[in-house]
Amino acid sequence: MDSRDGSRHNAAVTSPRLRTALAAAFASAALTAQAPVPVPVGASRDAIAALAATVRPSPRQLAWQRRGMNAFVHFGMNTFTDREWGEGTESPQLFAPSAFDATQWVSTFQRAGMQGLVLTCKHHDGFCLWPSSTTEHDIAASPFRGGKGDVVAEVAAACRAGGIGFGIYLSPWDRNAKSFGTPAYHGLFLQQLRELCTGYGPLFEVWFDGAHCPADDPTLFDWQAVFRLVRELQPEAVIAITGPDVRWVGNEAGSTRADEWSVLPLAMPASGPFESERDSWRALWALRERNQAPDLGSRDQLASAKALCWWPAETDVSIRPGWFHHPHEDHQVRSLASLLDIWFGAVGGNAVLLLNVPADRRGRIPDPDAAVLADLGRYLGAVFGDDAAQRGEKRQYAKVGEVTFAAPITLDTFDLREDVATSGQRVEAFRLEVRENGGWREFANGTTIGFRRVLRTEPVRGDGFRWWIERSRGPVAMSHFGLHKRPALLMPPRIMRAADGTVTLSAANGEIRYTLDGSAVTAESARYERPFALPDGGVVRAGVFAAPGSSTLVLATSTEASATFGIALAGASIIDCSSEQGGGEAAAKAIDGDPRTHWHSRWSPDSPPPPHHLTIDLGRAVALRGFVYQPRASGDNGTVLDYRFEGSVDGKSWRELAKGSFGNIAANPVPQVVRFAVAMDGARFVRFTALREVQGRAWASCAELSVLTR
Secondary structure, three states, rough: OOOHOOOOHHOOOOOOHHHHHHHHOOOOHOOOOOEEEEEEOOOOHHHHHHHHHOOOOOOOHHHHHHHEEEEEOOOOHHHHHHHOOOOOOOOHHOOOOOOOHHHHHHHHHHOOOOEEEEEEEOHHHHHHEOOOOOOOOOOOHHOOHHHHHOOHHHHHHHHHOOOOOOEEEEEEOOOOOOOOHHHHHHHHHHHHHHHHHHHOOOOOEEEEOOOOOOOEEEOOHHHHHHHHHHHHOOOOOEEOOOOOOOOOOOOOOOOOOOOOOEEEEEEOOOOOOOOOOHHHHHHHHHHOOOOOOOOOOOOOOOOOOOEEEEEEEEEEEEOHHHHOOOOOHHHOOOOOHHHHHHHHOOOOEEEEEEOOOOOOOOOOOHHHHHHHHHHHHHEEEEEEEHOOHHHOOEEEEEEEEEEEEEEEEEEEEEEEEOOOOHHOOEEEEEEEEEEOOOOEEEEEEEEEOOOOEEEEEEEEEEEEEEEEEEEOOOOOEEEEEEEEEEOOOOOEEEEEEEOOOOOEOOOOEEEEEOOOOOOOOOOEEOOOOOOOOOOOOEEEEEEEEEEEEEEOOOOOOOOHHHHHHHOOOOOEEEEOOOOOEEOOOOOHHHHHOOOOOOOOOOOOOOOOOOOEEEEEEEEEEEEEEEEEEEOOOOOOOOOOEEEEEEOOOOOOOOOEEEEEOOOOOOOOOOOEEEEEEEEEEEEEEEEEEEEEEEEOOOOEOOOEEEEEOO
């Protein structure tokens, strides 16, 4: 047998002591799914890969992965202050949902096909959605239910009644607690965790955010004590993100790696359970620090492993630009096409999808979000409700599994799963083949499979389909090979505006209709026929509708896109720039109307740190009401976190119009729309200043900067 299968790892091992150590490691891996598996010193690459094939998920990890897609609900003080990160000084009196309905949440998520709900019980501002003995900054001090309310209790009860799992998010960072950063805060946090783990029934997930969370220093904050408390009170719950059961995939865009491994190497020795052995947790913390790396579990990464663990990925992403509800984002809810890309990338990429759907100030899931979630469930039901493999003749061999039919059929969606419960994750490369006219040909391929890999292809017609394992870490156990056909789906239109203000809309198929007043797009909206002028900016919303008589799946929502534009800057010019790289990254690129280009300040080892600024002559006097900062299209080098924006009538005397931070821009680099509290009339000059970069580096960049006059 090919040594790539890992069946001949002992051939590379000559030491009897090492063979004994490997045998013990294999036995340990088979019995202790909850603890890391030590790698014997001197083990070969093939031996380590074979050992990795023996690592299994714990029962709680497996139950969590089987859920596939869960809801994340950001709801709290920020909902009522229209912010992303609160200061912790907000009055509890602001928390006043007018029509809170947790049952509506659950029914909305069930229609989408979600199996669980994770609630932000306490975000970074420290406001607790349950009456806590640890603080007065909680729901008991709010007008909700006359001060007798408990959002956590109502959501937990609704989840139980609806038959979906309930999970909690508890921010380790607390901007309200004066003890944060001291040993005293650890006790406060443990008490909050105890309250949530004992008062609200079974939990399936406990989520600890990584934003400004306490460092790995037991003298200030004992993370292992936190884990032990969860294990004691909620033994079936996975501990996610900052925890031993589930890792953050590394982005908030809903995407996974091409090779998403659940078995990962630890670069430091690890001898026991993460919640009790200090060396194990230190090793996992070190891996957590690099969880945004493009490769975490390949053979190259395994080569230097001191231990191995099962640490699967969770993909968290928001249905809107922000994580909390903001009324001005009601027209920026992701389209069905966008959600499907995320679903297939996450659930179909060996991860679990945690889709954030924020509740609004009523305490309900907003109508636009609910509508597209219903369409998501309808579409997924249409795809996976019929498995053609159930009508074919099946054969399976060591490295091949095939399904044949009496007559040709057309398919375009292929669902593959390894039996990770019994055999772990082993597939490193595979291909898909179709039988045509008695012969087989390859039409798709992939790398890892793991718990689930779903491939979308162009339509493929044949009377047989099969998977073929090309490389693996030992004999493979496949548990599922599903064959499906996707219904036709309209794709969102593309909205582009040139520097002179001319807007062009395009779509692959269907009919485009649009609005310019911010209203929803319907079949009665203006039909797009040719490019149009929008020199003074505004909000363009465009939707694609099916032509009469088409076979497109009937949906409740249009396939929509939107864009916010400032005034056209064809007559504007950069009159001052603190620093520019020049050439393709010159300052003028920030106002060229092309979001694919960008300004970048000078970069070199001796580059001066921020502030960096751009000063623009608009070419005419306008009434300034806001601005839009668009981060660079690729990478985050120079992306601005803290900013200041000023206006001037004469270019000499300046008035500060806005100063703040682009909340969460590092993980969610979308255009940032800032509206001024007070407008400025007669302004001809503007100055944008980058005060701090997302990673604290010495640079600044900007793809497009525009000003709003309406």
